[in-house]
Amino acid sequence: MTSERTETSPRIVTQREDGAGAPPVIDAAFARWLAERAGQVLLQVREEMGYADGKALKTAGDRAAHDLLRAELARWRPADAVLSEEDDHSRLAWQDAEPATPRPERLESTRVWIVDPLDGTREFSEEGRTDWAVHVALWSADSASPSHLAAGAVAMPAQHRTVATDHPPAYPPLPPGDPRPIRIAASRTRPPAFVTELAEEIGAELVPMGSAGVKIAAVISGEADAYVHAGGQYEWDSAAPVAVALATGLHASRIDGSALKYNEGDPKLPDLVVCRKDLAPRLLAALQRHLPSE
Numbered sequence: 001m002t003s004e005r006t007e008t009s010p011r012i013v014t015q016r017e018d019g020a021g022a023p024p025v026i027d028a029a030f031a032r033w034l035a036e037r038a039g040q041v042l043l044q045v046r047e048e049m050g051y052a053d054g055k056a057l058k059t060a061g062d063r064a065a066h067d068l069l070r071a072e073l074a075r076w077r078p079a080d081a082v083l084s085e086e087d088d089h090s091r092l093a094w095q096d097a098e099p100a101t102p103r104p105e106r107l108e109s110t111r112v113w114i115v116d117p118l119d120g121t122r123e124f125s126e127e128g129r130t131d132w133a134v135h136v137a138l139w140s141a142d143s144a145s146p147s148h149l150a151a152g153a154v155a156m157p158a159q160h161r162t163v164a165t166d167h168p169p170a171y172p173p174l175p176p177g178d179p180r181p182i183r184i185a186a187s188r189t190r191p192p193a194f195v196t197e198l199a200e201e202i203g204a205e206l207v208p209m210g211s212a213g214v215k216i217a218a219v220i221s222g223e224a225d226a227y228v229h230a231g232g233q234y235e236w237d238s239a240a241p242v243a244v245a246l247a248t249g250l251h252a253s254r255i256d257g258s259a260l261k262y263n264e265g266d267p268k269l270p271d272l273v274v275c276r277k278d279l280a281p282r283l284l285a286a287l288q289r290h291l292p293s294e
Ligand SMILES: Nc1ncnc2c1ncn2[C@@H]1O[C@H](COP(=O)(O)O)[C@@H](OP(=O)(O)O)[C@H]1O
Pocket: 085, 116, 118, 119, 120, 121, 122, 186, 187, 188, 189, 190, 209, 210, 211, 212, 230, 231, 232, 233, 234, 237
């Protein structure tokens, strides 16, 4: 007996070709699916609008990706809470807001999707740049890891790649035996002064690029040895790429070495370091000497 399918046997369809069918059930694969769908929408927005009005392009991209993430999360994970850059900017640090401001629902939830619909917004609006990303992470109260990140995906549609925890990338290759400067990925448009000082002290090179997700993906692929940032950021800027970095076996922490925590009352998460494990002691020691003042 043969198990080959005949011309007339029914085709098992798990997902419609327009991508609108049921997404994967497993959270990590769902995160990849969702980030990639939003990435396709962003490519379309760029295609349709062009680059003449950068501000309008950024706004339209942010909005379109946010709407897609919101709608798909409401449809496929209706019981879960969401923390999204686009929702939360209006009422960051709710503790300091008007007394009547309600406590965000996500703080009572055991599962919270932390999403950045468009990370590297500035680069998205510049023709030819590929250093922008969509971040989708799942925070779970049940996760055993200190960060409580249970899944994450970073889609980089203009680079035709996604890194995600469903298939964590291999640990980055160790550098060749010859000594060569450490490469630190840093903001292309606003590298913190202390990172420049740190790089000088340890003889490192700065590799400028946009988007926190793209920079952490560069550490994951071995294109950079570390990403060091301080001076301001929010949970959505790092949750998804940190989930992937941790799943790959890399070091990820605050710059004082403490654990990165997500789904906090105030979503500000102003600093972090992501690097290979062998580099962490040296970088953290050097960071101690260069900690920026609050
Ligand atoms: N000092 C700061 N304060 C707040 N957010 C910051 C920041 N520096 C960087 N970020 C955010 O971190 C992301 C990566 O920045 P950069 O490309 O400069 O490294 C960007 O996210 P968005 O593009 O989602 O706004 C940016 O807004």
